[in-house]
Amino acid sequence: MIRVPRNEASAKIVHAMVENEVAPLFIGQDPSHVRELHDRAVSRTVAPESKEQFLFAIAAVDAALWDLLGRAAGMPCHRLWGTQRDRVPAYAMVGWLNLNLDEIKANCERALRLGFHNMKLKVGSSTLEADVERVTAARAVLGKDAKLMVDANEAHTVDEALRRGRAFSELGCFWFEEPIAAHDFDGYAELVRRLPIPVAAGENLLGFDEIKDFVTRTGVRIVQPEYRRVGGPTAMMQIAEWVAQRDLSWCSHGGGPVNLNLLCALPNAAWFETGFGDGRHPHVEQGHALAPRGAGFAWEEPAPGSLSRSRLA
Ligand SMILES: [Mg+2]
Numbered sequence: 336m337i338r339v340p341r342n343e344a345s346a347k348i349v350h351a352m353v354e355n356e357v358a359p360l361f362i363g364q365d366p367s368h369v370r371e372l373h374d375r376a377v378s379r380t381v382a383p384e385s386k387e388q389f390l391f392a393i394a395a396v397d398a399a400l401w402d403l404l405g406r407a408a409g410m411p412c413h414r415l416w417g418t419q420r421d422r423v424p425a426y427a428m429v430g431w432l433n434l435n436l437d438e439i440k441a442n443c444e445r446a447l448r449l450g451f452h453n454m455k456l457k458v459g460s461s462t463l464e465a466d467v468e469r470v471t472a473a474r475a476v477l478g479k480d481a482k483l484m485v486d487a488n489e490a491h492t493v494d495e496a497l498r499r500g501r502a503f504s505e506l507g508c509f510w511f512e513e514p515i516a517a518h519d520f521d522g523y524a525e526l527v528r529r530l531p532i533p534v535a536a537g538e539n540l541l542g543f544d545e546i547k548d549f550v551t552r553t554g555v556r557i558v559q560p561e562y563r564r565v566g567g568p569t570a571m572m573q574i575a576e577w578v579a580q581r582d583l584s585w586c587s588h589g590g591g592p593v594n595l596n597l598l599c600a601l602p603n604a605a606w607f608e609t610g611f612g613d614g615r616h617p618h619v620e621q622g623h624a625l626a627p628r629g630a631g632f633a634w635e636e637p638a639p640g641s642l643s644r645s646r647l648a
Pocket residue numbers: 486488512513538
């Protein structure tokens with residue numbers, strides 16, 4: 336697997352992908368055929384080293400089309416798709432690895448004041464002892480009943496993930512996210528077999544096919560697709576249906592209105608992840624994110640009125 340660095344040049348590549356490879360597939364088409372257009376784009380053959388940027392580009396256009404249709408209808412996308420729930424269990428990401436214990440505690444207190452009950456903390460420090468200190472500091476603020484997820488962002492070998500996962504289980508953590516490299520499917524299968532704590536992963540997998548392959552081969556039961564890395568909201572609909580047929584649950588990777596609209600409409604949605612430092616998060620009540628009320632993928636604004644175009648220009 337080739338991992339392309341995520342930097343400014345990468346964003347420029349995605350932009351070029353949209354302009355040169357993806358937009359031509361959509362221009363002149365009826366935007367209400369978004370699922371057909373999406374599937375046609377995804378079926379195109381692309382070099383492995385360009386796959387991530389290609390899926391990001393499809394996701395950008397796919398999300399824009401759903402946003403357009405929602406705004407034209409004057410309703411949030413979750414209503415357009417058929418709302419399943421008007422609120423979703425939410426958790427706040429409170430602790431990047433560079434934060435010290437006091438900063439972690441302050442973030443936990445602030446998130447509690449905003450209405451969050453449950454939190455996620457980055458782990459994968461240089462020592463297990465440092466990770467334990469972080470978890471213990473957060474737990475002291477949250478209390479024993481809150482769910483505390485931990486996320487290592489692919490930091491460990493399988494052996495080290497087993498050691499740390501057992502410790503996180505004893506500390507009452509709710510799940511252990513991305514303990515090892517995202518594409519080490521055999522390693523994930525071993526962790527699922529041997530760890531007493533649920534393993535969560537999926538944010539770095541590319542496309543519906545890779546999600547299916549990963550879940551089938553590893554037994555991971557908490558799936559976290561990144562909607563841009565799988566090809567957009569339409570791909571998320573396909574993934575959610577597939578996950579639901581297997582009685583698994585899926586969670587958003589990250590926050591934002593696209594993810595929250597998806598979670599409010601699709602089956603077996605479990606958790607909405609969000610930051611909160613910049614104020615760009617939904618209304619939260621008693622640990623739940625409330626469904627967006629803005630048209631399309633807007634957060635809360637009233638519908639701007641219907642759009643007259645029926646063809647893409
Ligand atoms: Mg993560």
